[in-house]
Amino acid sequence: DVKVTQSSRYLVKRTGEKVFLECVQDMDHENMFWYRQDPGLGLRLIYFSYDVKMKEKGDIPEGYSVSREKKERFSLILESASTNQTSMYLCASSYPQLYNEQFFGPGTRLTVL
């Protein structure tokens, strides 16, 4: 069974803090993704990575950065958290063929006060 795990289910941070969200997959997938999910907006891609140390901006990269030092691990970093980054964050991974589905982690609900 494919497993994608995220470091926290719930996180509360203060404005201006640096926040790290960690994602680990155990299926040797090349592609990994970070999304944020907001009501009525569906899932929006923040960043994705197609190989170690490789990354591409998604649709809403502003205020975020990522790190992929090992194939199984993909980190999302909020350099200086703001209240408008309060959201559900979902990590996913997949093989690099277009017809392959993405496998999702359980999500991290981040609240920035």
Place this chain on the structure above:
Amino acid sequence: AQSVTQLGSHVSVSEGALVLLRCNYSSSVPPYLFWYVQYPNQGLQLLLKYTTGATLVKGINGFEAEFKKSETSFHLTKPSAHMSDAAEYFCAVSDSSYKLIFGSGTRLLVRP
């Protein structure tokens, strides 16, 4: 550029009734299409996908979807709703760079 439109942010059905969740897409290339389900406080789980071949695709939990190229649609159906089907459903299309483009989601409510 690819895009996905899901008609109806909320759909309410009675238990035992037909479930129909609508999805239309736009794509400049032959699409790969997906339906995902999200139960409360969980990540997304794949229900079914269309790649090539048979246009009627069967998925888990009794769901199926039909790819209609002429209508650019990929509607999700289930003949008889169950209380456990209450969740949010997302339609997605795969673009040429391995990313998924998601619709805004439809929340299915099942009335007893």
